[in-house]
Amino acid sequence: MSNRRWSAETITRMSMLFALAIALSYLESLIPVVIPVAPGVKMGLSNIVTMFCLYSVNPAAAFVIAVLKGGFAFLTRGFTAGVLSTCGGVLSVCVLWLGSKTKLSTGMCSVLGAVTHNVTQLLVETLLIRNRAVLAFFPALVLGGILCGTLTAFLLKILLPLIQKAVFTKNSY
Helix, strand or coil, rough: CCCCCHHHHHHHHHHHHHHHHHHHHHHHHHHHCCCCCCCCCCCCCHHHHHHHHHHCCCCCHHHHHEEEEEEHHHHCCHHHHHHHHHHHHHHHHHHHHHHHHHHCCHHHHHHHHHHHHHHHHHHHHHHCCCCCHHHHHHHHHHHHHHHHHHHHHHHHHHHHHHHHHHHHCCCCC
């Protein structure tokens, strides 16, 4: 483990990013589901922050945000939601990071990350409840990941300059 510590400025920026992720997650909960793909499928707006961290901060920051989001899900929605969020988020960041290292487009990385998140959650849910019947949702979750990953990449492209300005401009608060 590294002895390097995060500065107060870095902790403040990460706190702002985590707060933004939670705000986007809450905003998403206010939007009615137009096309119900499968139970529990959301657009994943808070993943905009995770991707921002990966591309504009560093991979460690993206992993921290994914774990914090999982912890928040645990505190607000319980054990199962926390485990699903953490497992899906961490594996998704791994895929996003590998995609970025292989020079895949942001859009393709986003789609792969969203599909990975959904499929990981499905597999973990299958292990937790020990019922393979939920695997019937696999095609819907892959389709949902493709659609939501595309939307997330599009929104990231629009919001990237705003997030950079809010997080990296001195005295922006």
